[in-house]
Amino acid sequence: DAKTTQPPSMDCAEGRAANLPCNHSTISGNEYVYWYRQIHSQGPQYIIHGLKNNETNEMASLIITEDRKSSTLILPHATLRDTAVYYCIVTSGAGSYQLTFGKGTKLSVIP
């Protein structure tokens, strides 16, 4: 699976959009981009995933560049409950079985 690079930490004002970047320059054509988050002391929570197209669900939006070498997770209106570590993971899809969690980005939402 391709390696990902994320900033170690970011701040965001409450109510504003949080944009979390992820670089995955070695991603191959059949690899997906997944985002998870882990709120302090809890189990990781799935947020969203995508292959080529941008995706949106009730939690967030995922923007993938045309060359697929980077992506951005967008939380449209960050709340204090969004304070967490966010993990960007690249995986080859069915059969890979393993999610490789790096150190992620610690997002702090500030009142």
Next chain:
Amino acid sequence: NAGVTQTPKFRVLKTGQSMTLLCAQDMNHEYMYWYRQDPGMGLRLIHYSVGEGTTAKGEVPDGYNVSRLKKQNFLLGLESAAPSQTSVYFCASSDAGLGGETQYFGPGTRLLVL
């Protein structure tokens, strides 16, 4: 639906003792996983199962054994606990096939080995 549950939530062991961590899921998922998370680090896969009666090794399997006798349960065993196994253990489950990486995690078991 309870989702993924883990028992116990917290445990203290002495070196050399044994214990079993229980994971249960009520989503009828085929795949189940055990991860460990050490301070300041991401999760690492210990063992996983792609169906009832099957298990396989992950990234850090040494010192652990697993069993999947029922589809809804995945047990993680420590036969002789060591201080290096002090960690937080997370269980997860997912559907088979495409999208298997959409995993649902339990709340974790905190294990301290003295």
